[in-house]
Amino acid sequence: MLKLTSLKEFISKNREDFPFLIEDLQNLLENIVSASKALQADISKAGLLNHVLGAQGKQNIQGEAQQKLDLIADNLFKNAFEQGGFVCGIASEENDDFVAFESQAAKNANYVVLFDPLDGSSNIDVNVPIGTIFSIYRRITNVGAKAELKDMLQPGSKQVVAGYVLFGSSTLLVFTTGNGVHGFTLDTARGEFYLSHPHLKMPQNGRLYSVNEGNRNDFNPQLRTYLAYCQSDQNQTGKPYSGRYIGSLVADFHRNLLKGGIYIYPAVSSAPKGRLRLLYECNPLAFIAEQAGGLATDGNQQILDIEPTELHQRAALYIGSKEMVEKAMGLN
Ligand code: AHG
Ligand code: MN
Ligand code: MN
Secondary structure (H helix, E strand, C coil), X not given: CCCCCEHHHHHHHCHHHCCCCHHHHHHHXXXXXXXXXXXXXXXXXXXXXXXXXXXEEEECCCCCEEEHHHHHHXXXXXXXXXXXXXXXXEEECCCCCXXXXXXXXXXXXXXXXXXXXXXXXXXXXXXXXXXXXXXXXXXXXXXXXXCCHHHHCCCHHHEEEEEEEEECCCEEEEEECCCCEEEEEEECXXXXXXXXXXXXXXXXXXXXXXXXXXXXXXXXXXXXXXHHHHCCCCCCCCCCCEECCCCCHHHHHHHHHHHCCEEEXXXXXXXXXXXXXXXXXXXXXXXXXXXXXXXXXXXXXXXXXXXXXXXXXXXXXXXXXXXXXXXXXXXX
């Protein structure tokens, strides 16, 4: 059998790719790995455990029904970061406000993590892939102090690490530190992630489009024109593209990353600024897309250039193969 490279071996072999303290990165990723393994264990038996499956009965600050697993995931990651001591504060989709950790170790830490604990919540009960999406930034405030809101409100171009854990037919950790994108698969028996997808590159063009067509009547004219192009024989393949929409952004994105494709969530009347969260969903996936040779915009400007003004800010998202995103924006 081929000798596998564990995540730890990979990091120590590629030290020069990590733009900050190697120990911090290793430890922070270790925190993410341990929370992911615990979450994977809960997800894999969700249907058997009453406290894991179903709705919590509450809404988050964005008015969305929280699933029990949303909160389980949120707590697992929050606790892992707080106990790890390498992060001064976090912000998450499921928390009304950001959290500044109180311990001295946390105050002395250099980084903040922003995350969507569980993406694709509506798919939990039906056994469809879901995932955790995260972004790591250097803090802006001084080391030794408590984290502040301005540490969280940084443009995506300032990310030092972005990644996701996809709980699908296998559990995959995909991340970038700004030197390409790599994927690691969890060997559940050994409890280790091993390199399975080195140097991921997104095809420049593709034939998969992912959009919620139920909102079609709400789409802007440019997007309708692009959709007609996708569904015609006038595109580069000479036949209609295939529509693929799981409803878990992370899973739709991952498929398009591997096979080539585009995911679009435009502004619609039910979500006038777009549905997806800039800080927890758009920015991390945009960093990964660009590192893999793809593109991510809000239809006008690059996602990574947007200056956030609020924590739970929404954005329209056009993300995927470069030529497809440009075409959807009317640029080619
Ligand atoms: P979340 O489960 O974190 O709230 O995110 C759901 C997002 C995204 O994963 C998905 O692509 C999109 O919402 C689906 O929205 P629609 O049901 O409106 O298509
Ligand atoms: Mn989400
Ligand atoms: Mn979520």
